[in-house]
Amino acid sequence: MTNQSSAKDIADAVAARLSGNDLLELTAAISREVRLSGSAEEARSFETIKAMLDAAGLRTRLMHHEGYVSLPLKARIVVGSEELPAITHSLSAATPPAGIQARPADIGWNAPGPDAAEAVLICDGIAMHGLVSRNERAGAAAQIFICGELTHEMCVSAVWGSPAPEDFAKLPRTPVVSVTQEVGERLRSLIAKGAKTITVHAEVDTGWRRLPLLIADLCPPGIDGLDQSSAPYILFSGHLDSWHLGAMDNGSANAVMVGVARELAKHRPAMRRSLRLAFWSGHSHGRYAGSAWYADEFHHDLSTRCIAHVNIDSVGGQGATVLTDAVAMPSTLDCGARAIATESGQTFVGSRVVRAGDQSFVQLGVPSLFMALSEQPPSDTLTSRAFGGLVAGSRTGGLGWWWHTVADTLDKLDAELLERDGRIYGRTLADLTCAAVAPLRPDRQAEAFVTELRALAELCTPWFDLSGTITLAEAASRALTALEADRRRKPDESDDELRKTSDAMRPLIELAYAGSGVYAHDAAIPLPAIPQLALARDLGKLDEAQRASALVTLRRRRNYIDDRLRAVVRSAAATRKTA
Structure with a gap:
């Protein structure tokens, strides 16, 4: 150019x-x-x-x-007559003035087992929200994370942005604190010597x-x-x-x-x-x-x-x-x-x-x-x-x-x-x-989407048919490849042409990365490619009744994806026609 x-x-x-x-x-x-x-x-x-x-x-x-927002204030752990320093975390639950007292369950780097219920879980690592949520599902009463030489401040909620009314129930329900490796070793020593309960105190200014x-x-x-x-x-x-x-x-x-x-x-x-x-x-x-x-x-x-x-x-x-x-x-x-x-x-x-x-x-x-x-x-x-x-x-x-x-x-x-x-x-x-032509590659975005969709189709065959969706994705890829070839032949690109090219690509990005549509924010948890069809990855693990129910959701989401792919084809064709 x-x-x-x-x-x-x-x-x-x-x-x-x-x-x-x-x-x-x-x-x-x-x-x-x-x-x-x-x-x-x-x-x-x-x-x-x-x-x-x-x-x-x-x-x-x-x-x-x-x-x-949630500002951690102070935290401590009490074992018998000994008090151990700790920090608490953003969007952790606060404890009542007397703290939360329960028996300890030390899981280290492992996943919690049956003894996690109603226990103070002791974990190695950093208080990441995925681990906090996992421990809550196991029934933990409180959580202690043992870090390295220093404690790491963390936000322990996966709710993205400020919570809507329906999101408050998804916020952490347990107090979460962290200690240094030195304090963690002392805590484990006290437990090894016979401590039967731990009391966790956490104060958080949230609002x-x-x-x-x-x-x-x-x-x-x-x-x-x-x-x-x-x-x-x-x-x-x-x-x-x-x-x-x-x-x-x-x-x-x-x-x-x-x-x-x-x-x-x-x-x-x-x-x-x-x-x-x-x-x-x-x-x-x-x-x-x-x-x-x-x-x-x-x-x-x-x-x-x-x-x-x-x-x-x-x-x-x-x-x-x-x-x-x-x-x-x-x-x-x-x-x-x-x-x-x-x-x-x-x-x-x-x-x-x-x-x-x-x-x-x-x-x-x-x-x-x-x-x-x-x-x-x-x-x-x-x-x-x-x-x-x-x-x-x-x-x-x-x-x-x-x-x-x-x-x-x-x-x-x-x-x-x-x-x-x-x-x-x-x-x-x-x-x-x-740059005269914006250095974006809608054709590459489309090619990647087709590849991801084909891989997903292999996982869900024979229970769920994505062949029609693949055909539409391939059509979208061809349309954006042709549009990109037109862009690369031009000496420059007008604002209107760039907006139209961007509009043609947008649905593919939404479909590839967002699971909740264009008006919502997904939680801060790992999402697979094409998250609206995430259920399709597990069809082989479900029993017959569960699979039938999952297919109801998948058919509806497939319809949405198909419509979005048709929009890509239409938008790319219209952009080339007016260019």
Whole structure:
């Protein structure tokens, strides 16, 4: 394409100006205070970033909304006459003043057994919501997680965003606390010496709070602001709230957002598409309350104009040398791979977009790229074992032993790695905003969907027929492949053409990643490909009556999927006809 070199020139210029030391200075300014969601300290950090972006010439808007957040206060464990220190977690149940007393059941790394009922479960690892939910199903009265040298702050609910009335019953019902490995060893020693009961105390401040949300727009010439425009845009987002000082999580990411925006603003005349920065609250203490509210409040805008979502979280950490496995979609993989290869020489494989990290827009069909870009190599440490692969692929060892702890301070950042990560984001955003034809691949998204559907069909044969759905998916793939060929032959792409191409692809992203339709948020739990047909994977394990009931649901969901695939074919054909 005729202007790909100019887009590359801009990417080179933006990347060259991003300095690790400058990004460290920005991080220091942002992470001076603990930024609990809805707190005065967090509000000051929002104002600091707003002033930075105002000075860079972006059009900013600081808005507020109600969000349901949970701030852990204090916790302790009492065994006989001995009191052991602990922390509790966001959206854990609180205990009555006398605490919760029950017999201990030590399961280590294992799944709970029959003795878990009405017991205080003692588990190795980090208090992840999937484990908390599993333990509650086993009947636990309370839960204690034994971490490594430090305790890791966690949100233990899988409810995505602020709860609707029907969601409150899904929130954790048991108190959940964590202790260090040293305290855990002492606890186990007391049990081995004959302690018959444990008392768990947990205090949590949970409720509705007024949360800030900062939007900052950088638009091409001729567009005064996105709110007065119908132009497509790229969303670049990260959370500002933190556990403790949160220099890496997420101060370093916020610094990169500001740094990239400052440098890209110098090339505004060459921009083809607008960039919208979004800084969320409620990520750490409300299971992505900010981004979920934004998805609901601006549903139509996002589902008609947002052509890509680039997320950033916890970049530049010491030892974060793995760049192969960050999340991506087939439609965005190439864009990310180019930037990563240029700055690191690594080959980006990508991982499936997971239900984590403010991925609040997949149900709207928004292509997504990145979250935690750089991670630690796998190791045999307790922390690596506990959260390796949590936010990306299985070849990673997590975000560092200091993640979600009091030790997440400025000294845990590496200036060279922060510069590398910043440059990768700078190149990615320059490519998305400045390339003559947006670097998205709807054909790859369609090809992947067909592959996933065929694999699913093999699992559910002979009980459920997906042959007609496969035929429709193949037709959608052919239509988007032809549309992509048309795009690649053109020297540039108008806003209208890009919107129509994006509209044609959206249903495939929704079907591939969302199980609850376009107006709801799935829980923060692992979802298989094409989650609306998840029941089809288990048909062979069901008895005859269960299978008959499951097929009722599957037929209805197949009808929905078929209609969405027909819409892809129609939309792609109409786009080619009017191009």
